[in-house]
Amino acid sequence: METIVIVGGGAGGLELATRLGNTLGACKRARVLLVDRWPGHFWKPLLHTVASGKCDPQVTELSFSAQALDHDFEFVQGDMLCMDRAHQTITLSPRDGGDGACRVIAYDKLVLALGSVTNFFGVPGAEQHALTLDSVADAEAFRRRFFDTCIRASEQKAPVNVVIVGGGATGVELAAELSNTARTLAAYRVHDLDPEQDIRITVIERGEHLLPQLEPLQAQRAARHLRSLGIKVLTSTRVAGVDADAVTDTDGQRHAADLTLWAAGVEAPQLCATLGLGVNHLRKIMVDSSLRSANDSRIYALGDCANYICPIKGAAPPRAQVAHQQAMFLADLLARRDDTPRPEFRYHDYGSLVSLGQHAAVGALTGPVSGKRYRVGGAAARVLYQMMYQKHLLQLHGTLPMLTHTLADWLRARVLPPVRLHR
Numbered sequence: 001m002e003t004i005v006i007v008g009g010g011a012g013g014l015e016l017a018t019r020l021g022n023t024l025g026a027c028k029r030a031r032v033l034l035v036d037r038w039p040g041h042f043w044k045p046l047l048h049t050v051a052s053g054k055c056d057p058q059v060t061e062l063s064f065s066a067q068a069l070d071h072d073f074e075f076v077q078g079d080m081l082c083m084d085r086a087h088q089t090i091t092l093s094p095r096d097g098g099d100g101a102c103r104v105i106a107y108d109k110l111v112l113a114l115g116s117v118t119n120f121f122g123v124p125g126a127e128q129h130a131l132t133l134d135s136v137a138d139a140e141a142f143r144r145r146f147f148d149t150c151i152r153a154s155e156q157k158a159p160v161n162v163v164i165v166g167g168g169a170t171g172v173e174l175a176a177e178l179s180n181t182a183r184t185l186a187a188y189r190v191h192d193l194d195p196e197q198d199i200r201i202t203v204i205e206r207g208e209h210l211l212p213q214l215e216p217l218q219a220q221r222a223a224r225h226l227r228s229l230g231i232k233v234l235t236s237t238r239v240a241g242v243d244a245d246a247v248t249d250t251d252g253q254r255h256a257a258d259l260t261l262w263a264a265g266v267e268a269p270q271l272c273a274t275l276g277l278g279v280n281h282l283r284k285i286m287v288d289s290s291l292r293s294a295n296d297s298r299i300y301a302l303g304d305c306a307n308y309i310c311p312i313k314g315a316a317p318p319r320a321q322v323a324h325q326q327a328m329f330l331a332d333l334l335a336r337r338d339d340t341p342r343p344e345f346r347y348h349d350y351g352s353l354v355s356l357g358q359h360a361a362v363g364a365l366t367g368p369v370s371g372k373r374y375r376v377g378g379a380a381a382r383v384l385y386q387m388m389y390q391k392h393l394l395q396l397h398g399t400l401p402m403l404t405h406t407l408a409d410w411l412r413a414r415v416l417p418p419v420r421l422h423r
């Protein structure tokens with residue numbers, strides 16, 4: 001029986017493992033094995049809600065072992081360290097990260113779905129002093145730092161300065177949520193700061209507008225919304241360096257920062273550049289139209305770590321909708337016999353939605369037939385934004401469990417405080 005190993009159980013990898021488990025694993029046509037360094041899956045686009053304390057990842061996280069049991073695949077927790085292409089094996093870190101022996105796993109086909117990491121663009125001090133949103137652990141670290149800083153500042157009657165570098169979706173979504181969290185913590189008397197005056201959030205973007213994936217009109221709408229929440233928005237501003245207590249721009253202006261979050265871009269993990277596969281300048285693995293590595297026909301890559309160039313639209317962006325579409329494509333391709341014609345992947349851009357807090361979102365949707373872009377905003381866009389996550393749940397669980405999860409989330413939101421009130 002063929003062994004298909006998928007490394008990375010993120011937005012794309014877990015959907016692929018689930019689909020292949022259902023189709024190939026269930027009828028023993030292949031052994032499907034998922035590897036991830038964490039025990040559970042958290043949908044990355046919601047990380048800003050963990051960082052702002054709105055979402056408790058322990059409640060939302062999906063156990064890989066449970067998903068594996070329900071969908072006929074196997075799960076192995078471990079950090080992929082290297083690969084031996086000649087012997088078709090990958091090497092994983094010792095069990096539980098201990099001193100034991102590394103583990104070797106053999107594959108017939110390997111799918112790399114390793115995601116991305118923060119790109120600091122070599123800005124001095126950024127890696128040492130700025131926090132990131134690459135994982136649940138990062139988001140939790142940010143939440144604790146924000147909470148502690150608010151409490152300390154409250155005791156010292158000092159303001160809190162938060163600087164978010166990068167006005168893309170991550171930076172904008174976090175800024176809006178954080179402003180809401182500051183108000184909620186004040187309402188619950190967790191701190192005595194005035195959320196309008198004393199908690200100062202600044203978003204720094206080097207481009208002319210926030211949200212470069214949207215039209216300028218929509219980006220201006222997002223900027224207006226952030227400003228209405230008291231958030232300072234600086235565009236056309238390049239960061240030159242980051243210190244422990246400030247961010248300095250290329251004009252020499254210092255922006256006080258008790259906390260700096262770096263969300264200015266992503267690149268593929270370092271591991272991708274060490275595997276002997278062709279990679280681009282962001283270490284993304286070069287793949288052909290079947291998402292196969294240009295160097296090895298047994299290896300595929302998807303999502304943020306893959307460099308797929310669409311003949312019409314150019315390089316696919318690092319987005320969950322790309323990872324999802326590529327996962328569905330590979331689920332179909334890997335279920336086919338090797339001697340059948342290989343389909344070609346085509347990326348469809350269905351648009352982009354950015355959350356602006358609890359009640360608003362902004363973005364544009366692409367009509368499936370006409371290809372026309374429709375601007376959306378406000379509460380209706382927020383509902384559509386929320387549906388992106390329901391769609392992911394639908395892929396992982398099916399209709400009834402997805403509806404049950406949604407109902408459970410809704411009920412929790414009715415009975416629990418809107419943000420976590422403790423460290």
Ligand SMILES: Cc1cc2nc3c(=O)[nH]c(=O)nc-3n(C[C@H](O)[C@H](O)[C@H](O)COP(=O)(O)OP(=O)(O)OC[C@H]3O[C@@H](n4cnc5c(N)ncnc54)[C@H](O)[C@@H]3O)c2cc1C
Pocket residue numbers: 007008009010011012013035036037038043044045046047048078079080081113114115116133134169170173269271302303304305318319320321322323353354
């Ligand atoms: C705050 C935020 C908001 C976002 N908002 C949106 C949005 O609104 N819309 C949108 O389309 N996209 C959004 N994105 C981007 C989106 O989350 C990513 O494009 C998507 O998650 C990529 O999916 P993936 O499967 O390639 O990788 P990921 O979802 O990042 O998963 C990678 C997995 O690989 C595992 N892994 C990595 N290295 C190893 C290793 N060596 N060994 C074992 N396991 C490993 C990781 O633990 C992880 O589980 C957002 C991202 C962030 C951070």
